[in-house]
Structures are given as structure tokens and as C-alpha cells.
Amino acid sequence: xxxxxxxxxxxxxxxxxxxxxxxxxxxxxxxxxxxxxxxxxxxxxxxxxxxxxxxxxxxxxxxxxxxxxxxxxxxxxxxxxxxxxxxxxxxxxxxxxxxxxxxxxxxxxxxxxxxxxxxxxxxxxxxxxxxxxxxxxxxxxxxxxxxxxxxxxxxxxxxxxxxxxxxxxxxxxxxxxxxxxxxxxxxxxxxxxxxxxxxxxxxxxxxxxxxxxxxxxxxxxxxxxxxxxxxxxxxxxxxxxxxxxxxxxxxxxxxxxxxxxxxxxxxxxxxxxxxxxxxxxxxxxxxxxxxxxxxxxxxxxxxxxxxxxxxxxxxxxxxxxxxxxxxxxxxxxxxxxxxxxxxxxxxxxxxxxxxxxxxxxxxxxxxxxxxxxxxxxxxxxxxxxxxxxxxxxxxxxxx
Numbered sequence: 001x002x003x004x005x006x007x008x009x010x011x012x013x014x015x016x017x018x019x020x021x022x023x024x025x026x027x028x029x030x031x032x033x034x035x036x037x038x039x040x041x042x043x044x045x046x047x048x049x050x051x052x053x054x055x056x057x058x059x060x061x062x063x064x065x066x067x068x069x070x071x072x073x074x075x076x077x078x079x080x081x082x083x084x085x086x087x088x089x090x091x092x093x094x095x096x097x098x099x100x101x102x103x104x105x106x107x108x109x110x111x112x113x114x115x116x117x118x119x120x121x122x123x124x125x126x127x128x129x130x131x132x133x134x135x136x137x138x139x140x141x142x143x144x145x146x147x148x149x150x151x152x153x154x155x156x157x158x159x160x161x162x163x164x165x166x167x168x169x170x171x172x173x174x175x176x177x178x179x180x181x182x183x184x185x186x187x188x189x190x191x192x193x194x195x196x197x198x199x200x201x202x203x204x205x206x207x208x209x210x211x212x213x214x215x216x217x218x219x220x221x222x223x224x225x226x227x228x229x230x231x232x233x234x235x236x237x238x239x240x241x242x243x244x245x246x247x248x249x250x251x252x253x254x255x256x257x258x259x260x261x262x263x264x265x266x267x268x269x270x271x272x273x274x275x276x277x278x279x280x281x282x283x284x285x286x287x288x289x290x291x292x293x294x295x296x297x298x299x300x301x302x303x304x305x306x307x308x309x310x311x312x313x314x315x316x317x318x319x320x321x322x323x324x325x326x327x328x329x330x331x332x333x334x335x336x337x338x339x340x341x342x343x344x345x346x347x348x349x350x351x352x353x354x355x356x357x358x359x360x361x362x363x364x365x366x367x368x369x370x371x372x373x374x375x376x377x378x379x380x381x382x383x384x385x386x387x388x389x390x391x392x393x394x395x396x397x398x399x
Contacts, residue, residue: 009133009180010117013073013110016080017053020107020165021046021228022145022250026231026243027158034158035093040359042093042299045100046229047355052104053111054347058201060112061340066192069120069336070182070275074173076109079267081169089160109391112336112343116323119328119335120183131321132265146231146246154244190334200334205339209389213327214342216351216383220284220319222375223312229354230362237366238300238365248302249309256310260317273322274387280319288376291369300365312372323383367394 025029025046032042064072083103090096116129152160155371190196204210227234227249235241237250264276271279291308298304324342331338353375361367 005179006121007130009134009176010110010114012115013176014134014336016077016110016169016172017104017107019145020049020084020103022081023149023152023165024158024161025146025228025231026150026246027153027161028134029236029243030153031093033094035096037093041092041097043229043355043359044097045093047351048097049100049104049107050225050347050351050354052101053108054351055346056105057108057112057343057347058340060109061116061338061343062190062200063192063336064113064182064184064191064195065334065336066114068182068186068189069184070176070180073109073180074177076106077169077173077176079106081166081173084162084166084169088159088166108343108347111347112339114334115324115328115339115343117183119325119339124233126268127325129265129268129321131324132261132268132317146250147244147344150244150246160389178324183237184336185330192338197337198347201335201341204331204334204338208328209386210327210330210338210341212332212382212389213323214345214386215286215349216379216381216386217320217323217327217342218346219375219379219382220316220323221346221378222353223284223288223309223316223372224374225350225354226358226368226372227253227309229358230368233362234365236293237363239302241302248306252306252309253313256313256315257317259310260314261321263314264318268321273326274296276322277319277383279319280315281376281383283315284312285315285380287313287315288369288373292366292373295366295369305365327386343396 028039028042031037031045032039035041060072060076080103083099083106086099087096087103090099114134115131119128119136122130148164149161152164231246231249235246236243239245239248241248260280267276287308287310290311291305294300294304294308327342328335328338357371358368361371
């Protein structure tokens with residue numbers, strides 16, 4: 001398969017989970033009104049979806065290590081499509097919450113398996129370059145999804161958003177079945193033995209270097225769930241914009257994400273991974289500092305309230321490909337499992353921040369900015385601690 005085709009397909013696969021988050025955010029108020037549900041109840045359709053994603057990320061990598069990347073990916077797309085249909089047909093907030101949990105369980109495969117497939121086919125600078133290119137294409141999802149979702153909501157109602165997700169899932173299954181090739185040959189697969197799998201998970205958890213680096217990656221990303229979880233309140237209540245104006249939040253974020261990914265791809269072979277990570281944190285810190293200063297001194301308004309997000313996501317996309325490659329390289333003999341564990345940590349933090357932290361602070365632009373600063377500082381601390389930790393023990397023979 002040509003590299004650009006593989007890049008696009010893998011990026012589309014990683015979009016599945018985030019699309020299930022971003023596309024329906026403009027429908028929060030409409031869903032609450034349709035089911036006479038409280039804002040907190042509607043918020044659970046987001047946080048429990050993310051929780052479902054985080055739980056299953058523990059298993060998708062392991063399943064793909066045993067049964068192959070392609071079959072696991074195709075099955076997950078079928079299930080995502082079916083649960084999207086069920087969400088569109090929901091008759092109560094309880095049913096919608098339950099279906100969203102199931103949808104989340106199906107939605108995280110692409111994020112895990114795409115990383116593992118890159119590690120299967122590429123190494124070192126080539127892997128960093130590929131991850132950066134995937135991130136650049138993937139960045140279209142959070143920019144386009146809330147805008148499209150807002151227009152669907154305004155014209156056809158909230159159910160149309162889930163019908164659109166079902167069409168996306170079905171279309172992507174068709175494309176993947178036609179063009180996606182297996183990257184893990186049968187000879188390289190791990191037998192599906194629960195005892196060996198549990199031992200490998202214990203090995204990954206017992207590595208301070210891997211766990212702290214994975215926590216650092218997750219915390220560096222936490223600005224996204226913080227503002228995604230607060231998007232409806234931030235756009236409509238803080239900035240006083242309509243439901244079709246979510247682009248004010250997401251376009252600056254994605255603009256920085258795509259520019260940073262392009263820069264990371266361009267310089268992957270020229271700049272050492274560790275230096276790229278430090279540069280990324282420096283740019284992220286600058287953006288968050290701007291946000292803290294502006295929201296602490298002025299009333300939040302566009303465009304100034306959203307411009308700092310360009311710097312944050314630019315730095316994030318500079319750092320994240322190198323961070324991912326460094327962390328996953330600790331366990332070269334079990335890349336799928338390592339990708340699952342790293343993805344689980346990231347998604348668990350995503351669920352915690354969007355479901356619990358964001359509702360505590362989304363009434364204040366300054367509160368959001370200061371919370372973001374604390375999360376980023378914690379991410380830097382964990383990454384630096386992981387970088388200084390002893391090397392992980394050898395992964396041992398494949399089971």
C-alpha cells in the first residue's frame with residue numbers, strides 16, 4: 001500500500017473515537033431539552049463514552065497482537081456503526097447513556113491499532129514522521145466535527161448527528177476492508193493466553209519509566225478534554241456565541257495541531273526525539289501562560305480567548321509523536337499491548353478530566369486556564385521523571 005494511502009486510512013481510523021466526542025457537543029442543550037434531562041445527566045453521555053473507550057484500549061492492542069490488526073479493527077467498526085444507529089434511536093436519556101457506553105467500548109480500537117501498525121512497519125525517525133503525518137490528517141476531525149455537528153443540529157436535530165456517525169463507520173469499514181493490509185504476520189503473533197497476557201501487563205505496569213512517560217503523555221493532552229468537556233459552556237455561556245459557532249474553539253486548536261504535525265514530520269530526521277519533546281513542552285507552556293494571563297486580566301471574548309490554543313496544540317503536536325515512539329519503544333516485543341496500556345492511561349485521564357474536572361471549572365474562563373496550567377505542569381513533571389527512571393526490564397520472550 002502506498003504510504004500516503006496508509007497514512008490517510010490510519011488517520012481516519014484514529015478519528016472514530018474523537019468524532020463520537022466532538023460531533024455531538026453542539027447538541028448538548030437539545031438533548032437535555034428532548035429528554036428533560038439535567039446538564040449533569042447529559043454530561044454523562046460524554047464522560048461514560050470516554051470511560052468505555054479507556055477500558056477497551058486495554059484490550060484492543062492485546063487482541064490485535066493475537067488475532068491480527070486488521071480483523072480486530074474491522075469488527076470494531078461494525079460495532080461502532082451499530083451502536084451509532086442505536087444512539088440515534090434512543091428514547092430516553094438513560095438509554096442514550098447506556099448506548100454511549102457501548103459505543104465508547106467500540107470506538108477506541110483505531111487509536112490503539114493505528115499506533116501498533118506504525119510500530120510494525122516503521123522504526124525511529126520514520127515512525128516519528130509517520131505518527132506526525134497521521135496526527136496532521138487526524139487533526140481535521142476536531143475541527144470539522146463540531147462545525148458539521150452544529151449545522152446538523154440546527155437543521156435536522158440531534159439524532160442526525162448519530163446517523164452521520166453511523167454512515168462514517170460503515171463507509172470506513174468498506175474502505176478498510178478494501179485497502180487495509182495486515183501488518184502483523186501470523187508468525188509474529190502472540191498466542192491468546194490469558195496468563196501470559198496478564199504477565200505482560202504486569203511487566204508494563206512494573207516499569208516506572210513506561211508508566212511515568214505514559215502519564216506524562218496523557219497529562220500533556222489533558223488540555224483537550226478539559227476544553228472539549230467544557231465546550232458547550234465555554235462557547236454558549238462564557239463567550240455568548242450560538243450553537244453554530246463551535247469553530248471558534250476548535251479551529252484554532254486544530255490549526256495549531258496541523259501546523260505542529262507538519263513541523264514534526266519535516267524535522268523528524270533532523271531533530272532528536274528528546275529535543276523535540278522539550279521544544280514541544282516549551283511552546284505548550286507559552287500558550288497556556290498566555291491563556292492564564294489574558295483570562296485573569298480581561299473578560300473572555302473572541303478572538304483573544306482562543307488564540308492561545310494555537311500555541312498549545314502546536315507544541316502538543318510537536319512533542320506527542322516523539323513521546324509516543326519513545327514510550328512504546330520500551331517494549332518492542334509487545335507493541336500492541338504497550339499501545340493499549342499507554343492509550344488506556346491517556347483515555348482514563350481524558351475521562352477523568354472531561355467528566356469530573358471540567359464540570360467543576362467550566363463556569364469560568366480563568367478557572368479553565370489555571371486548571372490547564374496545573375495539568376500541563378504535572379505532565380512535564382511525570383515525563384521528566386520517566387526520562388530519568390531506570391530502563392525497563394527486558395520484555396522477555398513472546399508467549
